[in-house]
Amino acid sequence: MAGREALVRQLRGELDDLRVQSRLAERQKHHTEAIIYSLRDAVVVIDEHEHLVMANEPAARLLGFDSAPARGRPILDVCGERHQDFVEFLHQSRLSRVEGTRREMVFPLGEQPHTFDTIVSCILEGEKASGVVAVLHDITREKEVSQMKNDFVSHVSHELKTPLASIMAYSEMLADGEANDEETRKEFYDIIQTQAQRLSRLIEDILNISRIESGLIKVSKEPVSLAILIEQQIGMIEKFAAEKDITVTRQTPVIFDQVYADKDMLSQVIVNLLSNAVKYTPPGGSVRIGTEVDEAARRVTVTVTDTGVGIPPEEIGHLFGKFYRVAANNKHAKGTGLGLNLVKQIVERVHNGRVFVTSQVGVGSTFGFELPLAAAEMATV
Numbered sequence: 001m002a003g004r005e006a007l008v009r010q011l012r013g014e015l016d017d018l019r020v021q022s023r024l025a026e027r028q029k030h031h032t033e034a035i036i037y038s039l040r041d042a043v044v045v046i047d048e049h050e051h052l053v054m055a056n057e058p059a060a061r062l063l064g065f066d067s068a069p070a071r072g073r074p075i076l077d078v079c080g081e082r083h084q085d086f087v088e089f090l091h092q093s094r095l096s097r098v099e100g101t102r103r104e105m106v107f108p109l110g111e112q113p114h115t116f117d118t119i120v121s122c123i124l125e126g127e128k129a130s131g132v133v134a135v136l137h138d139i140t141r142e143k144e145v146s147q148m149k150n151d152f153v154s155h156v157s158h159e160l161k162t163p164l165a166s167i168m169a170y171s172e173m174l175a176d177g178e179a180n181d182e183e184t185r186k187e188f189y190d191i192i193q194t195q196a197q198r199l200s201r202l203i204e205d206i207l208n209i210s211r212i213e214s215g216l217i218k219v220s221k222e223p224v225s226l227a228i229l230i231e232q233q234i235g236m237i238e239k240f241a242a243e244k245d246i247t248v249t250r251q252t253p254v255i256f257d258q259v260y261a262d263k264d265m266l267s268q269v270i271v272n273l274l275s276n277a278v279k280y281t282p283p284g285g286s287v288r289i290g291t292e293v294d295e296a297a298r299r300v301t302v303t304v305t306d307t308g309v310g311i312p313p314e315e316i317g318h319l320f321g322k323f324y325r326v327a328a329n330n331k332h333a334k335g336t337g338l339g340l341n342l343v344k345q346i347v348e349r350v351h352n353g354r355v356f357v358t359s360q361v362g363v364g365s366t367f368g369f370e371l372p373l374a375a376a377e378m379a380t381v
Helices: 002-038 057-063 075-079 081-096 140-175 182-214 226-243 263-279 339-350 374-379
Strands: 042-047 052-055 101-109 112-125 128-138 221-225 247-250 258-262 286-294 299-306 354-360 364-372
Touching: 042 057, 042 081, 052 057, 057 101, 057 128, 075 081, 081 101, 081 112, 081 128, 101 128, 112 140, 140 182, 182 339, 221 226, 221 263, 226 247, 226 263, 226 286, 226 299, 258 263, 258 364, 258 374, 263 286, 263 299, 263 339, 263 364, 339 354, 339 364
Parallel strands: 247 286
Antiparallel strands: 042 052, 042 128, 101 112, 112 128, 221 258, 286 299, 299 364, 354 364
16 A cells, blocks of 8 residues: 555656646747747748748748648648749758758849848757758848949959059050150150059049948038139139130029038039039030029039030939949040049938939030038038
């Protein structure tokens, strides 16, 4: 009798232990599920029969199913033929019993396909695969950034190579004594100097854009008169314009046109727009710069209008991109394709303004920018 009671107590103790372990396991399961459901990455879990055990909301959204009614159904039925490659990846991973396999996979998501870094791991119990876990991380943006960096390096390398090649070639000719007279030597020196200046401008533009984008550029804002800045920059390009027989005009200065800006940066914006207008305007043409103040909106607009070659409509949306040049206009002037991007960065990112352009092929273009008036901008500082 005593032995039977002892056995009962032992069984009750073991049963209590099992209940505690069961509650702990259930709590651990809920905790794990809570973590999985809170993840931004898509997570899919299937069992040894390739039936869906668990899928969080990002996975359901990506693969196009409702997670609750899909649980327990074959993953092939849940995903359908649309995601056959993903289902096959899970199947092959289960058969191979590999603990970790990685692959980039493309899934339709919204209007554009997205690339996912897909990691699949088998859940092994001894030699048997009891299930498969897949984690899908969207790397579309990372790949775009990587491609942009590669394109940027490629463009920079190309743009640096051109002036460097000229400098090296003419330097070697000078060193080899191929310039036999003073006139030829002066010509070679002028070419080297011009290419060195081009190289310096390119490097400076690249550094300025990089500093603005990273937020590391030093900005010194103060009330600045646009009329005075415009007058100064016109003086800088008048000789260049006269050499091409191009007339540069300005409207009667607006009195209350002060903006709260970095004087040097804004000067660069104005001279970039003016020099572009002169470069792409045939001899005998004209360039006009003007300002307009909207007191109600407390903003001022600067426009530079030319009678140049114009820009095809399909190209206008790309004009302010890095290194972008209108292919049809390359023969009219040389450039790096960074000037307008720098204009956009200075106006929009540094000064809370807006750039715009209108153009008609064979008629001319108007480039401009809009800034808050100094009083409006300083009120928010």
